[in-house]
Amino acid sequence: MRSLQFKVTALATVITALLIALAGSLMLVAQRDQITAQTADSSRRHYMCSIVVCVPLHTRTPVPTPVSPVHYASTEIRPKLSLWPLSDPAGTPYQVAGEGPDPVAETARSIAAQAQDELNRATLTLLSVLASVTALVSITVLATTVRVLRPVEVMRAELAEINEHNLTRRVPVPSADNEIARLGATLNETLDRVHRGVEDTRRFVADASHELRSPLAALRAELEIALSHPHMADWPTVVKAALEDAERLQELTTDLLLLARLDADALDKQDTVDLSAVVAREVSRRAMVTLEADEHVLVPGRPAQLSRLLGNLLDNAERHAGTAVVVRLRGGTTATLEVIDDGPGIPEADRERVFDRFTRLDEARTRAAGGAGLGLAIARRIATRHQGTLEATDAEGFRGIRFVATIPTGIPQQRKAAVLAQQRVGDEVWQFLNGSIVPAHGHVPEPRPAPAPELDWDLIFGEHQPVST
Secondary structure (H helix, E strand, C coil): CCCHHHHHHHHHHHHHHHHHHHHHHHHHHHHHHHHHHHHHHHHCEEEEECCCCEEECCCCCCCCCCCCCCEEEEEEEEECCCCCCCCCHHHCCEEEEECCCCCCHHHHHHHHHHHHHHHHHHHHHHHHHHHHHHHHHHHHHHHHHHHHHHHHHHHHHHHHCCCCCCCCCCCCCCCCCCHHHHHHHHHHHHHHHHHHHHHHHHHHHHHHHHHHHHHHHHHHHHHHHHHHCCCCCCHHHHHHHHHHHHHHHHHHHHHHHHHHHHHHCCCCCCEEEEHHHHHHHHHCCCCCEEEEECCCCEEEECHHHHHHHHHHHHHHHHHHCCCCEEEEEECCCEEEEEEEECCCCCCHHHCCHHHCCCCCCHHHCCCCCCCCCCHHHHHHHHHHHCCCEEEEEECCCCCCEEEEEEEECCCCCCCCHHHHHHHHCCCCCEEEECCEEEECCCCCCCCCCCCCCCCCHHHHHCCCCCECC
């Protein structure tokens, strides 16, 4: 009963039946009136009446010249016909109209019965035709809906077989250019996105496990060796190496938490950020960086995230630069931020791959040469969250590489200070407990990297300072 085919067929049948019933009723009423009029015309008789007698008039029979004053009259039979096709013709009522003499009763009943019988046959014929038309419409609609919805049922059956273990299967798309074909194409595009997302998540989990396992294994090996020979161990060196591994784990987990937050949350709370000030503040901490920037380039977003974007690009540039790193900021309808270094550059075939998570080129595989391969992935994700882009291109005037980030400069509507303050209360508060950064409230705040001693606390915590224990 819940089938769409049944519902469409039933609806079409009911609508057709109602329309046909209305048309049939009008036709039957017109047929009844026509038969009544024809019966009255055929039964009409004309008379020439005197005071004594009425003589019927016939066109072919001569009438003698009357010898006394006469008048002319007529008589006709009007049957009262019923539209019910099973009415008994013999019992059909009738009415005698006119000023002439009444006809013989048997003759009048016979005429009325003939009229009713004629109407009964016409009614049954019309009902048969209307029922046939209704049935034909129902069958046609049912066959059409079955044919039209067959590809949908095939898609449903195929989609029901797809699960997390066989995401490569796709639903068949009809060759016709219609809504169902577009539905199938959209379903396949959605399955493609889901497949890519699942594969990215699997690779991400595998790579994250590998990256976390390496420093953990090194830390455990160092501690086990030291504990197996406690009198021979150089404990300050052991503690220093363990601390370096712990810091590496902390940086990696912070980056992973930031990526998870960037993927999950929407950038719904935005401020008007002076990108020129953010860039100047970040560049001021770098020794070999040259800045060429326009003043007061305003963009909507979050200053901490934009600072993290530039910081990751500068970390990558300083890691590979030979002698110089140049940062350029240009305003306009779109803010353009460029980070250029004179390092060995990136092959054109790898310029898109470097933005994948845990991607490190061959020359950056060692621990000293690079991090976990999350910096550029985080930078691009931040640019995307700010409705911008991040690309790697040739460096003009350099033999290295140029990273170009573009961010729209549309400024969001100003919100009341009280509303902003209410939204930001507790959102940036952190506590340092047992050497780890943990949130000081119920929800998970935006992760931040461990600050260096000279790092500006306002950029990380906003208007709040870290709570000491």
